[in-house]
Structure formats: C-alpha cells, structure tokens
Amino acid sequence: MKATNYLLLAAITLPIVLTSCRGQTSEKPPIHPNMNMDQQERFDPQERNEFFADNRAMRQPVEGTVARGKLKDDKALYYGINEDSSYVQEIPVDLTKSFIYRGKDQYDVFCTPCHGGTGAGNGIIMENNYGYVPAPSFHSDRLRNQADGYLYSVISDGIRNMPAYGKQIGVKDRWAIVAYVRALQRSQNATEEQLRSYDVDIAALQDEFEQQMADAQAEEPAAEDGGEVSVERGKTISTENACGACHSTDGSSMVGPTWQNLYGSERPLEDGSTVIADEDYLHESIVEPSAKVAEGYPPSMVPYDHLSESEINSLIEYIKSLSDQEPPEGNMEPEPSNNVSAQETSDTATDESPIAKESK
Ligand code: HEC
Ligand code: HEC
Structure with missing residues (x-):
C-alpha cells in the first residue's frame, strides 16, 4: 500500500475507535485506579443471603429486644390503659402544683388555639371562621365523666377531626395537660356551696x-x-x-x-x-x-x-x-456604688448629680 492509503485508513478508523466506547454496557468493572475502599464486600438492604436459612441478609432483632429507652411496659403511663385495656380512671403521675402549672403551660401552647383559654371551645381558630370543625367545650357532663386515661388518649392519638399530639407532646406533659383540663373543668363547674367551702374571702x-x-x-x-x-x-x-x-x-x-x-x-x-x-x-x-x-x-x-x-x-x-x-x-x-458616686462628684460637675442637688 502507498503511504497515502495508510493515512486515509487512519483518518477513517481513528474517529471510529475514539467514539466507539460510548453507549455500550459492559460486565467488567470500570477502570478505577485509586480504590479508596469504594468497592467492598457487603450486602445491600433487602439483598439475598444464602448463609441464613430464611435467605435474608437483613437480620431481625433477637426476639424480645427493646431499643434503649423504648421500654413502654407501663401501660397506664404510656397508653392510659389498664391491663384489661380499659382507660385508667386517674392520672398515673404524682400531682404537684408545678405539674399542673406545666400542664397549663403546655395547654396554652397546644390546645388554646382550638379549645380556648377556658376550654369552652372558642379558640381563635374557631372565631375567625377558618372553616375548621368546631372543637367541643370540655364543660359537658359527658367529658367531665370521662376517665383521665380517655383524655390522655384523645391528646395522644387525636379523635375524629382532632389531630393527634402524641408525636409533639411528651408523655408526662400529656398527663400534665390532662390535669390542667381537669382543673379547668372544676373551675367552670363549681357550685356556690363548693366555693363557700373554700373559706376564702374573695372580697x-x-x-x-x-x-x-x-x-x-x-x-x-x-x-x-x-x-x-x-x-x-x-x-x-x-x-x-x-x-x-x-x-x-x-x-x-x-x-x-x-x-x-x-x-x-x-x-x-x-x-x-x-x-x-x-x-x-x-x-x-x-x-x-x-x-x-x-x-x-x-x-x-x-x-x-x-x-x-x-x-x-x-x-x-x-x-x-x-x-x-x-x-x-x-x-x-454595696461598695461599688459608693465608689461610683465619689468618682462622679470628682469627675463631673457637682450640680449635675441629682443626689448632690437634693443635699444642697
Ligand atoms: C418566660 C420565662 C421567664 C420569665 C417571665 C422570667 N424568667 Fe428569669 N429565667 C428564665 C430562664 C429560662 C432562665 C435560665 C436561663 C438563663 O440563665 O438565661 C432564667 C434565669 C434567671 C435568673 C438566673 C437564675 C440562675 O439560676 O442562674 C434570674 C436571677 C432570673 N431569671 C430572674 C428573673 C426575674 C427577676 C424575672 C421577672 C422580672 C424573671 N426572671 C422572669 C425564664 C424567665
Ligand atoms: C386544631 C384544633 C385542635 C387542637 C389544637 C386541639 N383540639 Fe381537641 N378537638 C378538636 C376538635 C375539632 C374536636 C372534635 C373532634 C370531633 O368530634 O370530630 C376535639 C375534641 C377534643 C376532645 C373531646 C373528645 C370527645 O370525646 O369528644 C378533647 C377532650 C380534646 N379535644 C382535648 C384536646 C386537648 C387536651 C388538646 C391539646 C393537647 C386539644 N384537644 C387540641 C380540635 C382541636
């Protein structure tokens, strides 16, 4: 072949060789000069693994395993229910004054917008005609007679049109809110006789x-x-x-x-x-x-x-x-204050100090 033919051949094949790598799949791993632990032996999530009898690479926790801090076997505290799944009648937490104040605090944050400051169901959301389902007043016989555990479950899981607050409010705080709702119910439902029995001279x-x-x-x-x-x-x-x-x-x-x-x-x-x-x-x-x-x-x-x-x-x-x-x-x-006034009287004109003025 003549030299010009070789050149012609090269001119045709070179572009083909250079572009031919694109768009093809290959079974071989790509060239990867610095491995950097990029490829390692491992099982991906949900991958099959013949080693185990059930062929699952993802193992189940040993039966009875409880994540640290997640043991919730106190059903009364965590779910507001007894062993027979009925609601607990009374709050399973010691009632103190500051606990009820905490309840007020949290009630004001989470419940007032809908249920209102006194629990009458007239929160700002209801007043402004936003189209929300009306929140009921807590001051009905039905709600006064519900068990404490029921109120706890309403807060935790929501009810019908009311959203659940279990994710946002801690367990103790939910009970504190129950305590405060009880306080609100009593405050709005006291007979004159009960008020008298408190022996407080309101006037x-x-x-x-x-x-x-x-x-x-x-x-x-x-x-x-x-x-x-x-x-x-x-x-x-x-x-x-x-x-x-x-x-x-x-x-x-x-x-x-x-x-x-x-x-x-x-x-x-x-x-x-x-x-x-x-x-x-x-x-x-x-x-x-x-x-x-x-x-x-x-x-x-x-x-x-x-x-x-x-x-x-x-x-x-x-x-x-x-x-x-x-x-x-x-x-x-109170040394410093003496020093300051001494300084003031020497550094500034005496009659600028109100104290000095008075003493003249
Ligand atoms: C909205 C809640 C709130 C109110 C109202 C409030 N404080 Fe505080 N105060 C705090 C918090 C929270 C801290 C702790 C954090 C810090 O040191 O800033 C604190 C810290 C203090 C401390 C330091 C206590 C310590 O143990 O180091 C003093 C003193 C204090 N407050 C005095 C007052 C006085 C006096 C008032 C009323 C004029 C007042 N506070 C009103 C929330 C409040
Ligand atoms: C976004 C508005 C909204 C908020 C916030 C809200 N509620 Fe409600 N709540 C409702 C509505 C609406 C109902 C009525 C639900 C229904 O009957 O469909 C209701 C019903 C209730 C009931 C009555 C359940 C029954 O048996 O009828 C209780 C008790 C209650 N809420 C307590 C609370 C407490 C405590 C909080 C604060 C942690 C709270 N709610 C926060 C809207 C709200």
Whole structure:
C-alpha cells in the first residue's frame, strides 16, 4: 500500500475507535485506579443471603429486644390503659402544683388555639371562621365523666377531626395537660356551696390586690431616682412582671430555675463554667439574661432592662430573702456604688448629680 492509503485508513478508523466506547454496557468493572475502599464486600438492604436459612441478609432483632429507652411496659403511663385495656380512671403521675402549672403551660401552647383559654371551645381558630370543625367545650357532663386515661388518649392519638399530639407532646406533659383540663373543668363547674367551702374571702383578696396595685403605682415616681429598696417591693415587682410564670420560689423547676436557695449557690452555666450567684450575677441575669445562661434551661428569658435600679435591687433583695445561704466571697457589700458616686462628684460637675442637688 502507498503511504497515502495508510493515512486515509487512519483518518477513517481513528474517529471510529475514539467514539466507539460510548453507549455500550459492559460486565467488567470500570477502570478505577485509586480504590479508596469504594468497592467492598457487603450486602445491600433487602439483598439475598444464602448463609441464613430464611435467605435474608437483613437480620431481625433477637426476639424480645427493646431499643434503649423504648421500654413502654407501663401501660397506664404510656397508653392510659389498664391491663384489661380499659382507660385508667386517674392520672398515673404524682400531682404537684408545678405539674399542673406545666400542664397549663403546655395547654396554652397546644390546645388554646382550638379549645380556648377556658376550654369552652372558642379558640381563635374557631372565631375567625377558618372553616375548621368546631372543637367541643370540655364543660359537658359527658367529658367531665370521662376517665383521665380517655383524655390522655384523645391528646395522644387525636379523635375524629382532632389531630393527634402524641408525636409533639411528651408523655408526662400529656398527663400534665390532662390535669390542667381537669382543673379547668372544676373551675367552670363549681357550685356556690363548693366555693363557700373554700373559706376564702374573695372580697378581701380583691381589696388586698387593689391595695398592692395602688401602692406600686404610688411608688412609681420615686422609682426613677433612688426609690425604696425592699424585699416587700421586690415581691410586688416580681408579681407585676409575672416572674413567677417561669420561676418558682419553692424549689421546683419551671421554665426557669427556682429562686429558692439560688442566691449564694454555685450555678452551672451552659458553657460548662460555673458562677457564684451573688448580687452582681443576679443583676446581670435580670437585665441581660443571655450573658450567662443557666445550664439545662433555654435562653428564653427576655431582658428586664426597663426596670429602674431600685426595682432591680428590690428584686435582688427578694431573691436573697428566699435563700439561707451567703456567697463564699464577701462581695455583697454595696461598695461599688459608693465608689461610683465619689468618682462622679470628682469627675463631673457637682450640680449635675441629682443626689448632690437634693443635699444642697
Ligand atoms: C386544631 C384544633 C385542635 C387542637 C389544637 C386541639 N383540639 Fe381537641 N378537638 C378538636 C376538635 C375539632 C374536636 C372534635 C373532634 C370531633 O368530634 O370530630 C376535639 C375534641 C377534643 C376532645 C373531646 C373528645 C370527645 O370525646 O369528644 C378533647 C377532650 C380534646 N379535644 C382535648 C384536646 C386537648 C387536651 C388538646 C391539646 C393537647 C386539644 N384537644 C387540641 C380540635 C382541636
Ligand atoms: C418566660 C420565662 C421567664 C420569665 C417571665 C422570667 N424568667 Fe428569669 N429565667 C428564665 C430562664 C429560662 C432562665 C435560665 C436561663 C438563663 O440563665 O438565661 C432564667 C434565669 C434567671 C435568673 C438566673 C437564675 C440562675 O439560676 O442562674 C434570674 C436571677 C432570673 N431569671 C430572674 C428573673 C426575674 C427577676 C424575672 C421577672 C422580672 C424573671 N426572671 C422572669 C425564664 C424567665
């Protein structure tokens, strides 16, 4: 052959050779220079495996295996039923005040939108004509007479048009909600006789409350510059600001840590460090709660930095009064404030300080 023929042949075959690898399947594994453990011996999910008698590669757990933390043999607690599958009559959890408050908290989150704050079935969803099936009132004889376990199962599994909340609300919290629903039912169905038996002078309570409010109002102007600092005032301010919605004074943990024996104690913080709960720490916790977050609690407290200094100090005095401890270091003297005013008087013009003005 002539050289030009060879060239012609090459010109025709080369493109064929270069493009011929595309679109073909091959039984052979692709060329894979660096294996990197990409291919290994293994069984894929659902694959056949002759080794086992049932030919399944995926093995069943040994009979009776229970995943850690998933043992739910307490039927009363987890399902609200007795051994014979009837509903338990009573909540199988110890009832405490903070447990019922927890129930209120969770009820307000999950149930109020439909059932309303008092359980009358007039939640915001129902009012605004969104077309939702009406939620019933809890204040019917039928629902008052249902077993506690029944209410628990309604929350856990839903009922007819009501969705299930078992996935979103923990077991204890579901029982806490049941307890609170019971409290709501009693609150809306008390006879005059029952009310009398409580031996509470409602008129006197109302007077006391109004007096407290009036006192607080009267104190307000003084609060701006150096109002009175006292335990009593701290208690009132705590009530007015609903600190008690999240902080107990009896040692029980609510949304936030209890105030009982808080002052002077060693507080573990979220970042793993600890701090002594002295006055400075309490002060910071009130005006800038996110600065040091107590371990095990959400950073959900809003700063109360709109309170005046004397209001904050009164709160601190109140919290101190709930503790029989003292911080180990003697850093509770009000030294710093003296220093500050001394500085102020030397650094700034004397007549700018309101205290100085008064004393002239
Ligand atoms: C999205 C709205 C909605 C929410 C949220 C909701 N419910 Fe309901 N609930 C309903 C409706 C609607 C019904 C009536 C269902 C039906 O009869 O079809 C109902 C029925 C009930 C009943 C009566 C069951 C019966 O025997 O008739 C109870 C008790 C109840 N809910 C408790 C709760 C509790 C406790 C919560 C909070 C954990 C809650 N519900 C949250 C809508 C709601
Ligand atoms: C909405 C709930 C909520 C309210 C209301 C609330 N707090 Fe708190 N508070 C918390 C939580 C949660 C923590 C713990 C997390 C943190 O340290 O920020 C906390 C922490 C504190 C601490 C530090 C406690 C510790 O153990 O370290 C003090 C002091 C405190 N709050 C005072 C107050 C005062 C005073 C008020 C009322 C003026 C108030 N809180 C209102 C939720 C609340």
